[in-house]
Amino acid sequence: MKRPYNFSAGPATLPPEVLEQAAAEMLDWHGSGMGVMEMSHRGREFTSIRDQAEADLRELMAVPAHFKVLFMQGGGLAQNAIVPMNLSRGGAADFVVTGSWSQKSHKEAKRYCTAHVAASNDADRHTRIPAPESWKLDAKAAYVHLCTNETIHGVEFQSLPDLKALGSDAALVIDCSSHIATRPIDWSRVGLAFAGAQKNIGPSGVTIVFVREDLLGHALPVCPSVFDYKVVADNDSMLNTPPTYAIYIAGLVFQWLKRQGGIAAMEQRNVTKAQLVYDYVDTSGYYRNEVDKSCRSRMNIPFFLPDDKLNDAFLAGAKERGLLQLKGHKSVGGMRASLYNAMPLAGAQALVDYMREFAARHG
Template identity: 65%
Template sequence: MSRVFNFSAGPAALPEPVLRQAAEEMLDWQGSGMSVMEMSHRGREFIGICEEAEATLRRLLAVPPHFRILFMQGGGLGENAIVPMNLSGGGAVDVVVTGAWSRKSLAEAGKYADARAAADTRDDGHTSLPPPAQWRLRDGAAYVHVCSNETIHGVEMATLPDLAALGCRAPLVVDCSSHVLSRPVDWSRVGLAFAGAQKNVGPAGLTLVFVREDLLGRALAICPSAFDYRLVADNGSMFNTPPTYGIYVAGLVFRWIEAEGGVAEMDRRADARAARVYGCIDGSGGFYVNRVQRTARSRMNLPFFLADERLQDDFLAGAKAAGLVQLKGHKSVGGLRASLYNAMPMAGVEALVDYLADFQRRRG
């Protein structure tokens, strides 16, 4: 068996020790005689697994007690509807459009609320971050939505906006799907944060929601019960049957992060990984190009282009032959993309950088 280095934007690479433990426990979780997949979500064993996953996640991100952590389903696209059904009250919603994901959030919120773009970087191809002081925020908005890491356009907020300092009292909603657990979170600035699991957390089909308790209980009448944050919170994420196996694998990932040194260490590694790859791109004399402003660049998702796009198929074929897979860019922007999530080891980054240099040597 030979494992590849997998640069997929999601579902994405998971830590190998997590996969090994999942494989070992597949038929018999810790002497229970059952796979975790086979356990009743109401049974003692699974409730323990779920509680430990939540507690570890809470420690890792220092989530304060007045935030509830929910394990839900439907991913980021699901939350694009679930958030306004729960928080908009049918009122005004301001969305900061910094790429494809926040644009989708804006469109979906429009089904339930008076949703408008508070800023939009479309004109520069989503290669910058608009300064919060320039956002057009409305008095009385139900919430302000940001995507703190745009998976497709490769734009990341290094810090979350301080809405209170801008004189805005609306809660901040953060789609942090593709960089959750890669840096600390300043919860004093957050009302709600959500993340699809399939990047830094675990298998697709699980969504993490962090919600300030005072925001519970505001759902519109048309909000499905299974997606009403109040009901989900009151039932410990078991109003309906949760994605139990996904929660188990996520719990293993959380423990792996803790054992590796926690979010501070993930933060340090993300810096190191991104510096290495952007350094190689920027040092290529224009052979490889990333167009995002340096201060807005994502450490998780690095879109880039070959100046001569005719080389792209050869680049991808050679990468695959070298065990470097899923480097093709998203179809909406084209080009190439390297996603460097927590589970990507430095050896994978070095292999990528070596390949970039080698390909340029041969074809540049």
């Protein structure tokens, strides 16, 4: 039977090869007599899995040696507290609000620091990113927080701002949860990047943090030990029992990414897939996407039918054709197609074919 195409915004589709390998190794990993879930996290077997995952991720993303790679728990929402607990020193931080996620980050940070909104696209209903030159950065801010791909609103930064050129000495913090490993990151502009794994990397339950070493060691006293980046780094992410199975699956995805040709190859495919859907939406005369072309997300494409009354019929027909989880986020409405790394071009094509068919029937 053909596998359906799953457009979930996260947790999201994974490469079938990865799932097949995980199933095959479920009761016995590499002749060890144990499944990965059953291994002591301090044993030789799991340590090798963790180390390989980090090495592959570093290679894929070209992570410089002066960044630590941490495997943590709690997802992006936990990082919204953990970042200010570690980086703000109780002072100030700037937030560029471009959608739901950066909004949540700003709100949570207020518990720990003076959290300024340096810019917001609220007035544009989160459809365009304010030009960096217009951001009102606080000279005293310890860091500037961006969500570089807004999963709900479908807004993506196409490049990272150069804070130094904007006159700021702050560290740039990026929440790249929903587009990590889908395009390169310019590390020279970044202080810290975090990403929940459940979009492009693996199952929910593991959060990857990349942190420049000079930012370690300044956690507030109220920061729990397990969320103090320095403590986590000093313990190779093993202070507490890490989410071992999620790290293992992430590692299998990293190996799959390498077999696909790495991040540059994935980026090219992601551009092609997104272009296919946006081009059709823009020329259809039926569907619409409201995000400014300069900052449309390659990963998450919200789109609307001419009449919301047709939404249920659209979703039902999609499901019949094996196109799953296309319903838009409740705060935006309409539809949303997520085209993460594991979504093949054929999936984007099948979606466009169905959209065309639906428009012809109802248009």
